[in-house]
Amino acid sequence: MHYLKSLVPQWIKNIYHLFQAILANLIYGFPSKKLKVIGVTGTNGKTTTVQMIVRILEKSGKKVAMASTINFKLGEKEWINKTKYTTLSPFATQKFIAKAVQAGCEYLVLETSSHSLHQFRVWGVKYRTAVITNVTREHLDYHRTMEKYRKAKSKLFKITAKNKGVLIVNLDMENPQEFLNFEAEKICYSTHPAGSGAADLGCRKLVAEEIELGSHETRYRVGETSFLLHMPGKYNIENALAAAGVALSEGISLETSASALEEIKGVSGRMDRVANDKGIDVVIDYAVTPDSLEKLYFIIENMRKGEDSKVVAVLGSCGERDRGKRPLMGKIVSEHADFVIITNEDPYFEDPQRIIDEVFAGVVRGAEYDYASSLDAEDVEKLAKLKKIAPKIEGENCWKIMDRREAIRKALELAKAGDIVVVTGKGAEEVMAIGNERITWNDKQVILEELGKMS
Structure with a gap:
């Protein structure tokens, strides 16, 4: 069946999805017209931004529905x-929206993928607000080029502008103008002083200043309002600025946003620390792109507790997705981790050994520092002062272990008190995709089980 589906051209599948979307809207009565729909798209940060928006809206007394990569929400039910x-599919999406209306929700915050936009899965959804977090390399197996990938994401903005909605754009990403070329109200956000030029782009502006980055939290100021996030990383400031932009578009003050965001202690599966009594920092993160891995490991570097603190990395790559990113991910991790373990991660119908080998191809090239352009100059200078990580040699400081549980066990055994174990790729997911099967799996649960076996 999978093979037969692969033979059907994508344009035919898209027509089928469009037909489903039209039919679903007719059956459920175009339910999104009865809600204020906020769409969040981007390569990285969508889920965190969605959670932040929901928290701010609820802090303001709004009843909210949400659909994201990690969870669903209808008012109090989650x-x-x-x-x-x-x-979700067109029918599942419209059914969920109809339930949100029945539950008495005023807002719907919808994580919106490039695939769903290109495939017409969200046709008929009346978006009131569109948010873009960033666009970096991902899904080139499907979109083929970055230009087509960006164009797919820009569809959300075209739809929202047509609805006379609000566009919220990250000025720090590459070529933000592509998402601003629409006649609509615009709010732009930035973590750089250059963001003050947003007015030239026809934007209201939100610029973070006096930024303080810590290993556990971040502080910054927007105008006269101070913000404290219990999450590390400049990228989380960007996510929070996007959420605050949505709030402003709905007449919610920066002070309310700051208060709501300070209450968030973290997002499940995103820079998620696993408490234990072994003295090991164990971190779970969803990072599945070169850009998200680069940003994650910059934070991890700053978590080291001195020269003797080691970083042990566990990673894989999803099957039937962009193969070109695999060696890039392996290379990035090899630049930052002392020990690297490559393992299985949602192979779907692809040969898992081939996936592991392709990630490994990047690792064994050694640790030549080649910082991502997304890092600020001062960040690069800070990292350059750290000791260089030794090139990886299979069997000495790098391993290929098919079984993900065994890989996690190996990582925990390698670590000592003061070291950091980083497990990426699945975040808070509850299943692993192997062929047609969905095997029950949760990284945090497995880590806790393996920690419990250690003496």
Whole structure:
């Protein structure tokens, strides 16, 4: 069946999805017209931004529905997303929206993938606000080029502008103008002083100043309002600025946003620390792109507790996705981790050994420092002062271990008190995709079980 589906051209599948979307809207009565729909798209940061927006809206007394990669929410009711889809099928999407209306929700915050936009899965959704977090390399197996990938994401902005909605754009990403070329109200956000030029782009502006980055929290100021996030990383400031931009567009003050964001202690599966009595810092993160890995490991570097503190990395790469990113991910991790373990991660119908080998191809090239352009000059200078990580040699400081549990066990055994174990790729997901099967799996649960076996 999988093979037969692969033979059907994508344009035919898209027509089928469009037909489904039209039919679903007719059956459920175009339910999104009865809600204020906020769409969040981007390569990285969508889920965190969605959670932040929801928290701010609820802090303001609004009843909110939410659909994200990790969970669903209808007012007070919340449950885990076990589908492994960021955005559901046309019928499932419209059914969920109809339930949000029935539950008396005023807002719907919808994590919206490039696939769903290109495939018409969200056709008929009346977006009131569109948010873009960033666009970096991902899904080139599907979109083929970055230009087509960006164009797919810009569809959300075209739809929202047509609805006379609000566009919220990250000025720090590459070529933000592509998402501003629409006649609509615009709010731009930035973590750089250059963001003050937003007015030239026809934007209201939100610029973070006096930024203080810590290993556990971040502080910054927007205008006269001070913000404290219990999450590290400049990228989380960007996510928070996007959420505050949504709030402003809905007449919610920066002070309310700051208060709501300070209450968030973290997002499940995103820079998620696993408490233990072994003295080991164990971190779980969803990072599945070169850009997100680079930003994650910059934070991890600053968590080291001195020269003797080691970083042990566990990573893989999803099957039937962009193969070109695999060696890039391996290379990035090899630049930052003392020990690297490559393992299985949602192979779907692809040969898991081939996936592991392709990630490994990047690792064994050694640790030549080649910082991502997304890092600030001062960040690069700070990292350059750290000791260089030794090139990886299989069997000495780098391993290929097919079984993910065994890989996690190996990482924990390598670590000592003061070291950091980083497990990436699945975050808070509850299943692993192997062929047609969805095997029950949760990284945090497995880590806790393996920690419990250690003496």
